Amino acid sequence: MDSPRRAGLWLDFDNVFAGLAASDEWAAWRFAAEPGRWLRWLAEGADGDPAAPRRILVRRCYLNPAGWTEPTPGGGLAQWLGQPRLYYSRFRAEFVRAGFHVVDCPRLARLKNGADILMALDIADALAHPTRFDEIIILSGDSDFTPLLHRLREHDRRTLLVAHGASAHALRAAADAVIALEEFAEAMEGAESEAPPPGASRAAPPRPEAPRPAPAAPATDPVADPGDAAAQREAIVATLRHILEAAPQPLHLPPLGKRVHEALGGWVRRGRFGGAGTLVKLIENTPDLALEAGPGGGWLYDPARHARPSLEQPDIAGEALAPEEAGALALRAALGPGLAPPRLASEALDFALRGIAALLPLTAAPDGTQRAALAAEAAATGLDLPPREVDAVVAWLGRARLDWTAPPGEAPRERLARAIFAEITRQVAAAGARLAPDEVAALREWAGLAPRADAPRDADTPLPAPLAGASEAATSGSAATSQPG
Numbered sequence: 001m002d003s004p005r006r007a008g009l010w011l012d013f014d015n016v017f018a019g020l021a022a023s024d025e026w027a028a029w030r031f032a033a034e035p036g037r038w039l040r041w042l043a044e045g046a047d048g049d050p051a052a053p054r055r056i057l058v059r060r061c062y063l064n065p066a067g068w069t070e071p072t073p074g075g076g077l078a079q080w081l082g083q084p085r086l087y088y089s090r091f092r093a094e095f096v097r098a099g100f101h102v103v104d105c106p107r108l109a110r111l112k113n114g115a116d117i118l119m120a121l122d123i124a125d126a127l128a129h130p131t132r133f134d135e136i137i138i139l140s141g142d143s144d145f146t147p148l149l150h151r152l153r154e155h156d157r158r159t160l161l162v163a164h165g166a167s168a169h170a171l172r173a174a175a176d177a178v179i180a181l182e183e184f185a186e187a188m189e190g191a192e193s194e195a196p197p198p199g200a201s202r203a204a205p206p207r208p209e210a211p212r213p214a215p216a217a218p219a220t221d222p223v224a225d226p227g228d229a230a231a232q233r234e235a236i237v238a239t240l241r242h243i244l245e246a247a248p249q250p251l252h253l254p255p256l257g258k259r260v261h262e263a264l265g266g267w268v269r270r271g272r273f274g275g276a277g278t279l280v281k282l283i284e285n286t287p288d289l290a291l292e293a294g295p296g297g298g299w300l301y302d303p304a305r306h307a308r309p310s311l312e313q314p315d316i317a318g319e320a321l322a323p324e325e326a327g328a329l330a331l332r333a334a335l336g337p338g339l340a341p342p343r344l345a346s347e348a349l350d351f352a353l354r355g356i357a358a359l360l361p362l363t364a365a366p367d368g369t370q371r372a373a374l375a376a377e378a379a380a381t382g383l384d385l386p387p388r389e390v391d392a393v394v395a396w397l398g399r400a401r402l403d404w405t406a407p408p409g410e411a412p413r414e415r416l417a418r419a420i421f422a423e424i425t426r427q428v429a430a431a432g433a434r435l436a437p438d439e440v441a442a443l444r445e446w447a448g449l450a451p452r453a454d455a456p457r458d459a460d461t462p463l464p465a466p467l468a469g470a471s472e473a474a475t476s477g478s479a480a481t482s483q484p485g
Contacts, residue, residue, distance in 0.1 A: 005134040005158075008058035008126055009042070010119045011100075012140035013088060014067050015277070019141055019164040019181050021069055022275035023229055025077045027185035028069075032091040035061075035098040038188050042137065057131060060122060061100040062115040064107060065089040066372035072270060084358045087373065107372060107387070116144045123148060127155050134158060138175075141167035143285065149174035164275050165230070168285050221265025232267070233274030237286050239263050240300065250292065250301035250309040253279055254384040258347050278379065341424060342392040346446050348385045350413070351378050352393045353420075353448070357412035362404040365394055396420045399427075417447045 013032075020028035031038065045053045067088040071078040078084070095102050105115040119140070126133055136152050138145060141163035152159050153174070161175035162184055172178045226232050239260055244251065257279050261268050276282035283291045283300060292299045292309045299309040342349060355374040359366055366374075371390045378385035397416060400423035409415060421444065428434070435443070441451055 004043075004053045004055045006131060007054040007056050007135040007137055007160075008123075008133045009039075009056050009060070009137040009139070010058075010123055011061045012115050012119060012138075012142060013061050013063040013091075013095075014113070014115065015140045015142055016162070016181070017088065018069065018272055018277050019275055020185060021071075022164075022272045022277075023182070024185055025071050025075065027188060029077060030188050031185075032088075033094055034188075035091075035095050035100065038184070039098060041187050054135065056137070057133070058126065059098075059100045060103060060119075061095045062103045062105050062119055063088055063092060063095070064105050064113045064115070064376070065092065066106055066369045067113075067376055068373040070377065085373065087369070089369070107376060116140070116142050120145065120148050123152070127152075127157070135160060137162070139163075141171070141181075143168035143171045146171045146174050221267060222262075223264045225265070225267035225271070229271065229275040231274075232271050233276060233282060235264060236260060236268060236274055236282060237289070240283070240286075240289065244289075244300060244302055247302075247306075250299040250306050252299050254345065254348070256300060340392075341420075342389045342396070344385065344389050344393075346448065348378065348389070349393070349446065350448050352385055352390055353413045353416045356393070356397070357408055357416055360404065360408040360412055361406060365398055365404055393420070396423055399423050414449070417449055421447045421449060 017028050017032055020031055039056065039059070043054050043056055065088065068085045069088075070085055071081065073084070077086075092102055103115075103118060105113040105118060107113045119138070123136060123138070126136070135158040137160045138149075139162040146168070149159055149161070149171070153176075158177075159175045160177045160179065161172065162179045162181070163172065164181045223235065226235055240256075243256065243259060243263075260279070273279055273282045276285060280291065280298065283289045290301055290303050292301060301309055342352075344352065352374060355377065356366060359370060371394060372387055375385050375387040375390045397419055400419040402416070402419050424443070444451060
């Protein structure tokens, strides 16, 4: 070509950052902290055609400002950051300085932020733009873009896809050229670094001189971390098939995700399901696994043995609630909708409490960005933790007058659980009701607290804590005031 080809670039930030972080946290950092670096690499003809450089006329970055990732605990990036979470909003200014139009894409639902449909609409609009774009560059491994790539080919537009190697084959086949994230990361490593912008308050993190070894799998992991993303996915899929073969009915994804973590170990969460990002994405990209959409991500099932899952099936609909939630269910009728406990299974509540404890100390209760980020991380691990229930957990801690500024202490998660348990008991007492001993035990188990050694065994014996259920309303206007243990 006599002149650089005219190109437009559309980036799904969350997708690419998560894909890079799954294999190399420092590569993800460089991608986000120095976008001008890889942008120049692409402009020079990164797909092996240096004689045909590009003019990247459109640069759009679609980013969830509440999105975040958790660097490997004890790793180099986590130590440099000095905090457990890295929020995507931190990099917004870097992309603005690199000439990108940043489109904020907050979550619209538990699993979706609308970035993919916004990108598709904007790219479709580009087909009618007065400037004819010779090439469309898409940075995303989301298989939802496959029909869009087909449409771009019909309009005789060259397409370049930058995506994880685990992306669907149909997606990669629909593009004219594909750059794997591994190659993308290597290019960023070798590309010339740009000087920090004037007035920048943040220095770039130190670069390791030697290749960074993969973190060793924790000793508590039942199965050693295979290390390679493809091997991780293979191990997870094999476990899913094994569980599915023995399942008499469809498997709801939140408890299924927990079973996979327990069977294989913490590397499943750290590796974000082998780079797939979520359990849903991993199943969607595995041809012989059937997924039915629904609450909590849906259900995995075997069409040859299972009836198709639906919300009308009692045995399926009830699976979303763990048995230990019975105490919380009883409390809802006693307290009313205004003070209902969070509608969470025990493992989801535990995840929320641990996530909030990791933020302590704070100057005030977790803000909307932090609460949304916690819900997003839970969704990435397969847990059913909607944002509204994170809000409910924070609200109960607020009613308990939790001191957010206090140091977290040795057992911050237990401290939060005790605060919620104690506040629920106080509110029940104010409602003039009480719970039977087994309901008290269920509530403690739901909150993740050890059973009381001195708990009464007889239902007629007064409870040490003034808990109540819908079946046992108080007969007097006064309420018990004993403190819960």
